[in-house]
Amino acid sequence: MTDLIATVLPDDDAPPAALIVNDGFFPDVDPAAFREQLRVRESVTDPRAREALIAAIMGVGRDLATWSVTQRASGHTRLADVPAPKIDGTSRLELLYRRAVFTLAKAELVERYRDVELTPRGDRKAEDLDPSVSELRRDSLYAIRDMLDVTRVAVELI
Template sequence: MSLIAAAPPLVRTTPPEDPAPLGRVSAGVWWPEIDLADLRDAMRLDGAITPDRLLHATQEAVAATISQLATWASTREQQGHASLEDVPALKVDNESILVQRFRRAVYCHAKANLLERYSDYDTTGRARRKDQEDTRDDQAEQHRRDATFAVRDILGVSRLTVELI
């Protein structure tokens, strides 16, 4: 008697003790740099997302986040703050909560982008079911919501807008 076990292929990821230099995304001196290895680790992105895909998604995420914060940032620069880190704010673990929220917004935008753009990619070679697509769409929306919350928290505005129709 023999047994043939069909398991999904292994996806190699870089172990933390041997970090491959994925690089950083910078948007000038005012904004914090985004470390791609940290993003990959924080958002649980495995080796199925190539470094190039991660870079492109992160660049778009940084651009989208900065676009949403442009007016706010311009006001802070006019007040004499040299960087986001310099804007007075609560510090958690010795880091400005504004920097943490900026990073969260970028990470969530990037993950949502990857979930939407590569939802047809399947490392197992099996066809995707409709419920799997719905789950990915829901996950992408949750990440977009979290990014919106982070941006709104930086702006100091409510997370919820309600209108009567």
């Protein structure tokens, strides 16, 4: 008797997901880069990933709204035009923006679709994912605070 193992292979002929066009100041977002960099599994459909990315773009955009208005008023029409060191040929600010959006989108996917982070054997419990969600949200907040050039921690003595 032979065992049969069925595997779903990705459709190599499928067109890449279209870029999410941003507001002109902030860069467009590539869903394929999001999937690759944050290891988003195939079980997350393209529409689900796109919805999470759009929500993250809106959330990060809200957090950076005042800052971006200031940058635009200074004559910078795109985030790439704002003076910042380049890392591997890309503006540090663009890298931080992408990190903020990607980690916030992944947090939403993990939170809403608990199966996203389950191991293939399915042996992790949903409550084990809570630190992962909070860590992703923290990473997004840190990227935003780094863009704003403010400290990551606020401490008040009572």
